[in-house]
Amino acid sequence: MELVISITIGVLGGSGLWLLLRPRTFQVIIGLSLISYAVNLFIFSMGRLRVGAPPVLLHPSVPGDLEHYTDPLPQALVLTAIVISFAMTALFLVVMLAARGLSGSDHVDSAERGP
Amino acid sequence: MTITDHLIIAPILIPLFAGGLMLVLDGRRREVVTIISILSTLALLTVAIALLMASMEEDPARTVRVYLLGNWPASFGIVLVADRLATLMLLLTATLGCAVLLFALASWHRAGSYFHPLFQFLLMGLNGAFLTGDLFNLFVFFEVLLAASYGLALYGSGRARVSASLHYIVINLAASTLFLVGVSLIYGTAGTLNMAALGERIPALDPSERRLFEIGAAILGVAFLVKAAAWPLGFWLPTVYAAASAPAAALFAVMTKVGFYVILRVGSITTEASGGASMLFGEGWLFAIGVATIGFAAIAMLASQDMGRLAGYSVLVSSGTTLAAIGLGGTGMTSAALYYLVSSTLTVAAFFLLVELVERGRTPADDVLAVTLEAYGAEEEEAEEEEEVGVAIPAILAVLGIAFLACALLLAGLPPLSGFIAKFALISNLLGQHWLTGGGIVSVQGWILLFVIIVSGLTTVVAVTRAGMRTFWTFTERELPHVRGLELSAVALLLFICVVLTVQAGPIMRFMQLTAHGLELGRPYIGAVQAQPGAAPLKQERAP
Numbered sequence: 001m002e003l004v005i006s007i008t009i010g011v012l013g014g015s016g017l018w019l020l021l022r023p024r025t026f027q028v029i030i031g032l033s034l035i036s037y038a039v040n041l042f043i044f045s046m047g048r049l050r051v052g053a054p055p056v057l058l059h060p061s062v063p064g065d066l067e068h069y070t071d072p073l074p075q076a077l078v079l080t081a082i083v084i085s086f087a088m089t090a091l092f093l094v095v096m097l098a099a100r101g102l103s104g105s106d107h108v109d110s111a112e113r114g115p
Numbered sequence: 116m117t118i119t120d121h122l123i124i125a126p127i128l129i130p131l132f133a134g135g136l137m138l139v140l141d142g143r144r145r146e147v148v149t150i151i152s153i154l155s156t157l158a159l160l161t162v163a164i165a166l167l168m169a170s171m172e173e174d175p176a177r178t179v180r181v182y183l184l185g186n187w188p189a190s191f192g193i194v195l196v197a198d199r200l201a202t203l204m205l206l207l208t209a210t211l212g213c214a215v216l217l218f219a220l221a222s223w224h225r226a227g228s229y230f231h232p233l234f235q236f237l238l239m240g241l242n243g244a245f246l247t248g249d250l251f252n253l254f255v256f257f258e259v260l261l262a263a264s265y266g267l268a269l270y271g272s273g274r275a276r277v278s279a280s281l282h283y284i285v286i287n288l289a290a291s292t293l294f295l296v297g298v299s300l301i302y303g304t305a306g307t308l309n310m311a312a313l314g315e316r317i318p319a320l321d322p323s324e325r326r327l328f329e330i331g332a333a334i335l336g337v338a339f340l341v342k343a344a345a346w347p348l349g350f351w352l353p354t355v356y357a358a359a360s361a362p363a364a365a366l367f368a369v370m371t372k373v374g375f376y377v378i379l380r381v382g383s384i385t386t387e388a389s390g391g392a393s394m395l396f397g398e399g400w401l402f403a404i405g406v407a408t409i410g411f412a413a414i415a416m417l418a419s420q421d422m423g424r425l426a427g428y429s430v431l432v433s434s435g436t437t438l439a440a441i442g443l444g445g446t447g448m449t450s451a452a453l454y455y456l457v458s459s460t461l462t463v464a465a466f467f468l469l470v471e472l473v474e475r476g477r478t479p480a481d482d483v484l485a486v487t488l489e490a491y492g493a494e495e496e497e498a499e500e501e502e503e504v505g506v507a508i509p510a511i512l513a514v515l516g517i518a519f520l521a522c523a524l525l526l527a528g529l530p531p532l533s534g535f536i537a538k539f540a541l542i543s544n545l546l547g548q549h550w551l552t553g554g555g556i557v558s559v560q561g562w563i564l565l566f567v568i569i570v571s572g573l574t575t576v577v578a579v580t581r582a583g584m585r586t587f588w589t590f591t592e593r594e595l596p597h598v599r600g601l602e603l604s605a606v607a608l609l610l611f612i613c614v615v616l617t618v619q620a621g622p623i624m625r626f627m628q629l630t631a632h633g634l635e636l637g638r639p640y641i642g643a644v645q646a647q648p649g650a651a652p653l654k655q656e657r658a659p
Contacts, residue, residue, distance in 0.1 A: 046303035
């Protein structure tokens with residue numbers, strides 16, 4: 001499972017980075033989204049990958065330690081990170097459309113370069 | 116808990132409620148919104164002064180004060196910490212906020228919608244970032260202040276602003292993902308994000324985890340250096356700041372200092388905790404990056420054609436100087452760097468406001484003309500000048516000219532104002548630390564910094580004087596700027612504070628030394644946070 005998660009994060013992050021460096025604003029926004037998915041998975045995996053371990057306390061008879069539960073904190077962090085990156089992507093989308101409307105070009109520099 | 120203990124959270128709550136209230140009212144009652152904004156900013160200033168006064172108490176147990184939200188113990192809950200450094204930054208932010216608001220009230224706050232709420236949320240994000248005691252909340256407050264700053268950078272709209280903001284947003288979003296990667300690596304290895312708890316856990320890490328932890332810290336450091344606009348990461352700054360509306364740009368002057376603040380804070384805790392073995396943000400690198408930033412900005416200043424960009428590059432000089440100074444280390448250098456930070460932030464903000472006043476009434480065509488004049492126009496000007504002999508400089512230009520002169524002196528660090536004292540303190544510490552007292556030789560790094568600081572001062576003089584001559588001493592056809600009293604008083608307020616910094620340099624410097632000394636130790640901070648009892652963790656006594 002570790003291998004699958006690592007490859008997923010790597011592919012998402014790599015393709016996101018490549019798109020981030022492209023000249024069109026649409027490519028940039030998709031790149032940013034992919035990178036944020038990669039980062040969210042990464043944060044999630046920092047709580048150690050476990051199968052079948054719940055993040056919330058179940059029953060008083062089960063001791064409340066990491067032997068029986070998965071670490072809930074990274075999951076809470078991911079939730080915050082998802083909300084924030086979603087909001088920022090929405091904001092960026094608006095700015096991107098405004099730039100497209102004002103300059104008539106979807107180039108990141110608001111103007112085509114070269115011939 | 117006394118009332119001053121609860122005051123610690125006020126710098127976050129006041130702008131939050133004020134901003135929220137404005138959003139409810141906006142569109143219908145502009146006057147009410149304006150009044151709320153004024154009241155909230157003044158309240159922030161009062162709270163900041165009260166907190167600063169409280170932090171100056173002699174009793175060491177009282178200088179670092181901790182506020183546990185919901186009374187959870189520090190390692191579980193959210194914790195706010197107000198020590199001298201944090202309250203100093205709060206006061207700086209609140210002072211700058213007052214001056215900027217004064218300026219904006221004259222006309223800018225009507226240039227678009229939602230100036231006041233964005234302004235309050237930016238203050239909230241800044242205050243929160245200065246007060247927070249754990250890394251993830253730092254991320255949240257960073258996002259709050261960045262979200263508000265995107266709005267303010269776009270404020271007033273226009274093609275230049277939108278296109279500059281596009282770059283600004285992308286770069287900061289990318290930096291935020293780096294921030295998250297760093298934070299999660301630190302959590303994955305150390306198991307906590309509370310700064311004080313981190314300080315205790317670092318020595319206990321085993322070597323393989325230690326390596327991963329340091330990688331995480333390095334990634335985090337890169338994210339902070341993007342915010343501080345250090346050399347290879349700061350190319351976005353001048354364009355954005357020059358394009359932003361004047362009040363927004365002036366407020367942004369303190370934003371680069373957040374990155375600097377966090378580097379200082381986290382660096383102080385981890386260095387102390389590991390007994391100096393693991394410098395979290397490697398000091399050699401910080402120094403090199405700082406010097407490179409100053410060098411780049413000093414050259415770019417000479418090359419910049421319009422005053423907005425000039426002001427943007429002066430932000431870079433200021434952040435480069437502070438980075439290089441703390442990179443060298445030592446209590447003396449840190450305290451001088453703090454003094455420089457306060458003085459230069461106020462100066463740069465005043466300069467941004469002033470530039471807008473001077474450039475007002477100027478169309479883009481004029482800018483093109485100015486550039487052509489620069490390149491070809493020496494002869495034309497002389498011919499014109501003969502006809503204009505005897506025309507006095509209009510009064511308003513004279514007033515602006517004096518303010519401009521003061522800004523130039525402050526930026527370049529020439530006597531008699533606080534810019535000089537700041538640079539003098541830096542250089543005297545540089546020499547004193549290694550040379551005058553120890554009888555040794557100033558290290559190579561010391562010489563480099565000395566040289567770079569002096570040369571950057573020289574290029575600032577050249578660049579600012581050239582811009583000033585072009586603006587005030589050439590007779591162009593353009594109409595005089597319409598300047599309101601409020602706007603002038605905002606600039607005057609900032610310059611007056613710089614004068615106070617100069618006159619009261621002794622006591623202020625002593626305060627900075629105490630602050631730097633507190634940082635040097637690091638231990639009191641960790642101790643104060645960990646000593647807070649909080650409520651006992653919830654026992655599992657619920658029925659199944």
